[in-house]
Amino acid sequence: MTVVMREPAAGGRFGEFGGRYVPESLVPACLALEQAFRDAWADPAFRQELDGHRRTYAGRPTALTAARNLSAELGITLLLKREDLAHTGSHKINNVLGQALLARRMGKTRLIAETGAGQHGVATATAAALFGLRATVYMGARDIERQALNVFRMNLLGAEVIPVTSGSRTLKDATNEAMRAWVSAVEDTHFCLGSVAGPHPYPWMVREFQRVIGDEARGQVAAELSTGVPDVVVACVGGGSNAAGTFAGFADTGARLIGVEAAGGAAVSAGEPGVLHGSRSLVLQDRHGQVAEAHSIAAGLDYPGVGPEHAQLSGLGRARYVTVTDDEVLAAVRRLAEREGIICALESAHAVAWVLRAAGTAELPAGSTVLLTLSGRGDKDMSQLMEGLR
Template identity: 75%
Template structure:
């Protein structure tokens, strides 16, 4: 456990290595840009004035701290104590705003005037557009054409906030391809633009930096749990995992505790259980690929988990046995969305419903024993997914 405490308290080793994962594999033209971001973040993270401004915006604009809500009826049905960390109640409706607020402040500190972002479910794009409007910065968001069709509401929200949304027609036209286009564009615009990456992946320093901006989730949840429960920490801490930012931030608050950390991937995008080591978007991690090393397409009913890799810290936590990664199918996710809505009056995002689906299954089969305590991060609200759910009804 001491190893985990130390690893979490300081930057990853070398060029952003979490064990054998991470690193920086980018075109030579982007090396200076990544170096600039790394230096700027290290300086900002050590600056009390930066933290004070970030905390102020998170408090008076984003709406932190978010509550830890007891799921009373669902708990009674399952025979456990389930508490929901409500990132769906932040301004813009997801955890993405935590990371984006930090990165946008960093970009302004670096003298950049424009933010570039990729998005899948649209929540990161909306958060980036929001931060750009707040700080007076231009925003360009790359989004797969398929995701734009199934997330029309978030596309409209981004445009309402003044962002330019560029459709990506290559490949599967989803999140992977949006990331690729955003990186290509950054190469041409590094002088005045900052790439605001939305998850705990990409070349160093992004996995480390995004986790640090998102650890407010886990730090809050740990303090809130200790304030209302008789035990210091829960038995289980659960979050959905695509690239893995909400899970990385949640787990960071509990790494030095006995809590079992559970990351729930989409069954059609389970990079940790079905992937092999490979390089994707500038970092080494578990990646879905064929026998020739070609990237395979991921599938998920949720656009935000439709990614064929996973953040390097998650691959490392899986390797050392500190976190366990499981999957949930599309059918389980839809059923979990309906059950949470009817039991607790909460419409969560389909991404978050993966975590709910696993808890429902694990409580039923005894993986979560009767009487256990569970903290589950609801990473976002479900407004954006209503059209998808209506089509299935």
Template identity: 75%
Template sequence: MRNVLPWREPAPAAGTMGEPLTRGRFGAYGGRYAPESLVEACRQVDEAFREAWADPGFRGALARLLAVHAGRPTPLTPARRLSEALGVELYLKREDLTHTGSHKINNVLGQALLATRMGRRRLIAETGAGQHGVATATAAALLGLEATVFMGERDIERQALNVFRMRMLGAEVVPVTTGSRTLKDATSEAMRHWVGATGDSHYCIGSVVGPDPYPWLVREFQRVIGDEARAQCAAELPAGVPDHVVACVGGGSNAAGTFAGFADTPARLVGVEAEGGAGAARGRLGVLHGSRSLFLQDDDGQIVEAHSVAAGLDYPGVGPEHAHLRDLGRARYVTVTDDEAIAAAVRLARTEGILPALESAHALAWVIRAAGDGELAAGSTVLMTLSGRGDKDVSTLKELL
């Protein structure tokens, strides 16, 4: 059943998507629900990040890496043929054009620099679609660090290209054979591994999930998406700000980074989840992977396995700040099916010559549906973050089409 909650008027306010409250809280969500053995490690990451983020030297070094290595700024591309067909003005923020092919590199370069600053020599990461794993392996190679990436056995099978890329870059890829053998289980294994390796390793978490300070830290490293898009829209759009800002949501890092640039504007923020992984749309309050947020659960409070054709959305919850934005009515969270996402990927490829990642295709599928049923008014301007390119999904699409 689709999430069809009516719009509430957005309530932009100073401080929305700012620093979290005491103990890493976003309203009722967030916190640091970590094993005792990781509390001190999280405190050290928090302290190091605050110092680094206030240091112009650190910010300058990151900005340079993002420019000369990742290829920022990424363009804002008008989807002219598709816009004409839909009756809206659709603009794509092209994170697929970064080095490694997704938004993940923004966060990873920041965390890798932070790890180096802390004297850590190894990065630990989890990955679903493989894009965060590739970005981690890339940053590790660039900065002379070791990398160990945990990946569910099922995702290893369906994202074989990215597994090969990680190994080519020198990373160790550890198959996870427990549970659903997807992103949730890879995250659990990575956190367990970190318990015994806090002295020399930094856990480079890939989304706005996990114990404080990770949801805030990752959002700040991804904020570059929203800040760039805000400036580009001011130069490109007659009104300066789009009517709608749309992004796909698994844990929710590309959406959080995008929304951060528009939280204080009248733009309506829309997060699009997979039908089988709708933590924000259908989740209940719970604790997983170190934070309090919304998760898919059964009547006994046990986590229900998520499903999505897009491995990066195959997560049973959502980052705590997204749960808070939902409660505030500042962002709306909707769902699309696998079939809608696949059809959207094909349509973008054939109208604009862009093959999107299946994760990003979920956001596009909602735009197509909302334009078709009148939820998006004719002539509306829509900014959509195209979080990654679809090379990694060719084998999946080949099987399904």
């Protein structure tokens, strides 16, 4: 079946998922944000300014690279959408530029954000510096340890990084603290959420800001393939913003959509319906219905939930969600580096790992054409890679 990823239903619903489950004190802020986004997205001047920053600052359009060596080895045609080449090193800048412009339009003077791998925090700090805003980033203490380089980058850009020591000390807990901070500072502060999660309008708004990935790739692939669209479109999924942006460009085609989760953070593959961070989606839970801890070698995928639109796409059968292990991810980083000269982020390597495993099987037969979104570069992961690939 094909699907058009449009505006959600009333109240931000993607079928049974989505919605706005927040404290009463945050409802006015969410409503004001929704109206501000609607107004801005319908304003040609806002869209033109955003496109200008994407082009001259973020470096869009990003390249489409034919992975010729891996393609020859695997018996497929593998095309890489190079979000690792965007300014700050990942797709995160697409969303943050949009939200920072929106915050300025709303009269806000400060951004707060959550981050796991640090790339969203870096992008937030970058946009704050560009537009003269203050930035505060909440980051789990465990992630601060494994992403020290990105912590330094955020500080260098002028942002305050606040360690979160509660819970698992990872992305889930950083998001909790950022949302709590937003409650007490809504008058002058915008919560710059980094994924297609959270209360309405965030899942829709972030997807629209990330749609540029899929829209660009759709045109680039059409020029590269005689069929016009690939057989398979694949991207890694934590909260799921790079995948949502990519899928939005191909959901109305015959391409198969594959989201690749971490085996220890597989909210779609192993979760149950529940509420997390302001929306109803699929969530990892224990037998008592409490949110379970997730695990991934990639800090950006170390999250027990997923964006509600991904839950809907899975339920409709429009997208399929699979898992790979940490060992497969490490092997994928090495193989892509050795064959194509590209060192990708651990998050992105989940998508690469699935392609390596599936190629030549019924899942990905010989001759298949594949578009893979390489969501980020691996600079931030060097210390983990040095340890894991010894």
